Amino acid sequence: MSEREVILVTGVAGYWGSRVAARLAAEGSCHVIGLDAEQPAGERNGLDFVLADVRNPLLVELLKAENVDTVCHLAFQHSTRRSEAAFDANVIGTTKLLGACAEAGVWKVVLKSSTAIYGARPTNSAFLTEDHSLRGSRRYGYTRDLVEIETFCNGFSRRVPKMVLTSLRFASIVGPGADTPMTRFLRTPWAPGLMGFDPMMQVIHENDVVAALLHAVKEDVPGAFNIAATDALPLSRIRGLVGKLPFSVLHMCANWSVSLLGTALLGVKRYLPIDPEYLRYPWVGDLARMEQSLGFTPRYTAAETLREFAAHLRLGRYRTGPASLAQDAGHMREVIERRGRTQDHHTSPDTAVPGDGNG
Amino acid sequence: MDRRQTGHEAPSSDVSGQEQALSDAAFSGPPDEEQLRLLLAELDELTDRVQALAPDYEPPAFSPERLVTLIERLLSWYPKDVQLGILEKLQGALRRDLFNLDLWKGIWYMLSYTLRHNADLVRRHARGEIDTDPWGLDWELVDLVLPFFNFLYKTYFRVEITGIDNIPIEGRALLVANHSGQLPWDGMMVGTAILNEHPAGRLARGLYAAILPGIPYVSTLLVRLGQTLATVENGTRLLEQDELVMVFPEGYKGTAKPFKDRYRLARFGRGGFAQMALNTQSPIIPVSVVGSEETYISLAKLPTFSEIIGIPYLPITLRFPWLGLLGIVPLPTKWYIDFGEPMQVNNCGADSADNIVKVSQVTDQVRNTVQEMIHSRLAQRRSIFFG
Numbered sequence: 001m002s003e004r005e006v007i008l009v010t011g012v013a014g015y016w017g018s019r020v021a022a023r024l025a026a027e028g029s030c031h032v033i034g035l036d037a038e039q040p041a042g043e044r045n046g047l048d049f050v051l052a053d054v055r056n057p058l059l060v061e062l063l064k065a066e067n068v069d070t071v072c073h074l075a076f077q078h079s080t081r082r083s084e085a086a087f088d089a090n091v092i093g094t095t096k097l098l099g100a101c102a103e104a105g106v107w108k109v110v111l112k113s114s115t116a117i118y119g120a121r122p123t124n125s126a127f128l129t130e131d132h133s134l135r136g137s138r139r140y141g142y143t144r145d146l147v148e149i150e151t152f153c154n155g156f157s158r159r160v161p162k163m164v165l166t167s168l169r170f171a172s173i174v175g176p177g178a179d180t181p182m183t184r185f186l187r188t189p190w191a192p193g194l195m196g197f198d199p200m201m202q203v204i205h206e207n208d209v210v211a212a213l214l215h216a217v218k219e220d221v222p223g224a225f226n227i228a229a230t231d232a233l234p235l236s237r238i239r240g241l242v243g244k245l246p247f248s249v250l251h252m253c254a255n256w257s258v259s260l261l262g263t264a265l266l267g268v269k270r271y272l273p274i275d276p277e278y279l280r281y282p283w284v285g286d287l288a289r290m291e292q293s294l295g296f297t298p299r300y301t302a303a304e305t306l307r308e309f310a311a312h313l314r315l316g317r318y319r320t321g322p323a324s325l326a327q328d329a330g331h332m333r334e335v336i337e338r339r340g341r342t343q344d345h346h347t348s349p350d351t352a353v354p355g356d357g358n359g
Numbered sequence: 360m361d362r363r364q365t366g367h368e369a370p371s372s373d374v375s376g377q378e379q380a381l382s383d384a385a386f387s388g389p390p391d392e393e394q395l396r397l398l399l400a401e402l403d404e405l406t407d408r409v410q411a412l413a414p415d416y417e418p419p420a421f422s423p424e425r426l427v428t429l430i431e432r433l434l435s436w437y438p439k440d441v442q443l444g445i446l447e448k449l450q451g452a453l454r455r456d457l458f459n460l461d462l463w464k465g466i467w468y469m470l471s472y473t474l475r476h477n478a479d480l481v482r483r484h485a486r487g488e489i490d491t492d493p494w495g496l497d498w499e500l501v502d503l504v505l506p507f508f509n510f511l512y513k514t515y516f517r518v519e520i521t522g523i524d525n526i527p528i529e530g531r532a533l534l535v536a537n538h539s540g541q542l543p544w545d546g547m548m549v550g551t552a553i554l555n556e557h558p559a560g561r562l563a564r565g566l567y568a569a570i571l572p573g574i575p576y577v578s579t580l581l582v583r584l585g586q587t588l589a590t591v592e593n594g595t596r597l598l599e600q601d602e603l604v605m606v607f608p609e610g611y612k613g614t615a616k617p618f619k620d621r622y623r624l625a626r627f628g629r630g631g632f633a634q635m636a637l638n639t640q641s642p643i644i645p646v647s648v649v650g651s652e653e654t655y656i657s658l659a660k661l662p663t664f665s666e667i668i669g670i671p672y673l674p675i676t677l678r679f680p681w682l683g684l685l686g687i688v689p690l691p692t693k694w695y696i697d698f699g700e701p702m703q704v705n706n707c708g709a710d711s712a713d714n715i716v717k718v719s720q721v722t723d724q725v726r727n728t729v730q731e732m733i734h735s736r737l738a739q740r741r742s743i744f745f746g
Contacts, residue, residue, distance in 0.1 A: 122569065122572035122573045122588075123569055123572075123588070123590070124588070125588065125590045125592040125593045125596075126493075126494055126495075126587050126588070126593050126596070127493075127592070127593075127596060129592075194575075195575055195576075196574075196575025196576035196577075196578070196579060197575055197578065197579060198579040198582075198583075200491075200493070200494075200495050200582070231493070232493050233491070234487070234489065234491055234495060236484075236487035236489070237487045237488070237489055237491070238487070239487055240486045240487020240488055241487070246485040246486070246487070251575065281572060284493075
């Protein structure tokens, strides 16, 4: 067990954590430990699950005891509002985790971030490199937290130069399974643009997000990287591809609705899952480092991603919910197979390698 | 041409013998009256067949037939001699073609095509089906607004240009021009000049001021026309992609000049354009625009008021606040745009973009060249409005 690489994935109860951990476990070349503060809802798929919080002071002991080589930190609470609890879990959690990793001698840490941390500003260049200053919106909880995390990471990688700290800054993630600000925005019935503004935007397919995270876990590529599909599209084209009508609101109204004034006077809650500024000004990341240093190429173009998402949205109107599982023989076969594998795992804990029984 | 050959070599089996003979006759040599008659007869037959297929079909609201009936009906209101007079006058004044049905058919086809094309354009833009390059340039929109710029260029300002051959057919180059005239008409005219007169019809990528991205519609329009925000990164990247970049280093200081300071170049920014050129080893092409200073006669500025409403400057011109929107229309002065000899900067080292001395040297050199070009043009100009 000692010669195998040990990878700890945090946030395995969440969407990204579960997908990345499942993929790593399926490959079978490394020992995958899943960590989360709550029980995963679905099947654990032979995962070595640890119920713990990253903020726990004894995390460093766990890392040492398990001989963890690589940490893939995917625990993140996506809150639109600025919530103190989310800040504590996201920012304090990450700083504590990074500190514990440095002390336990973890070799590599991979973080999932967003290009939203550059902020959408009128003074932005058309393409923002990874060295661009972090001026993300502080009105929305998740961008504020990400900016805090990235700012901390800048200083941290300078203090701990021997650790490979990879931060993948994804553009707006779109996909049928993902729950991100962009998909929430596109799922709203109108998904309004702002009158007279049509900035260029990037998206990335959820499968490419998982692929990029796996790529970063396997390769040793320190630094920050913008990750997006290679074609940037105007917002109107994005909305058009998803089948939204040409509907837009005054940017002043959109801004009021998220400000205190809007909440107090009009009683509107934040109906925009994305800060309106991000629909007004460009925040397109430069992809040269992704292509050259990271060596990652997304499989989906932005247009393909959005067409697939649109098809999923349209089909969602006709779906009958869980009844579809009644006919799904393939899914059932998968479940039986998986459960069989976990049975093997329980009977012989020493060969705790998921998938070995089959391969 | 292709159709004729296929008609001869591979006649399809379901074509009837008569039609085959007809098409053979029709396509072997120049058509004479007989063939024309045959063809028209065939067309009539086809029309009849189509009408038989769809008996409920009504001709569209506006069709050549309806137009002719309308004219006939209107004519029938007049007495016979007046009718004859009108017809003779029409014939005399507008030639016989007016009574040729084909002319009206042609006009109707053109109109309906244009209408359908524009309706399709509007529909596609509303659905967001637009093709842009990574910077946001939409060539369809360029073609759409070009007639307006052409009107300004050819009819309104009657722009005359020299030295267009100094702009390379391909590859990077940085155009540096003087800025004047309260509103950036000069940028549009330089861009139109290159698009129209340059052998390769290149699109100049202008770098615009930082106030513009915040203005609704204006910002989007500029991006769709291939312009981008003036930052050193943007300019460097465009030049690296071998684009033609156009800058106005004077910025607001140039456009906001009062009339008494006309054709006196303001400070050339902080030398960002020189950094771009040095970064990318691009030739600098100095451009002088003469005529745009007189489009508005600015007497003074309202600094406090412009600060309150958040714009960089608000001029008082001879016409502006007093005549309202009419004051925004530029005066139809005669314009001259001169493209100077390319200035090479590639004899400098790679790190010269960070060399403050080098950057300021290049900046001053270009500024002096543009100023000289303006002076030599002004010395030749006799009249502001007639050149």
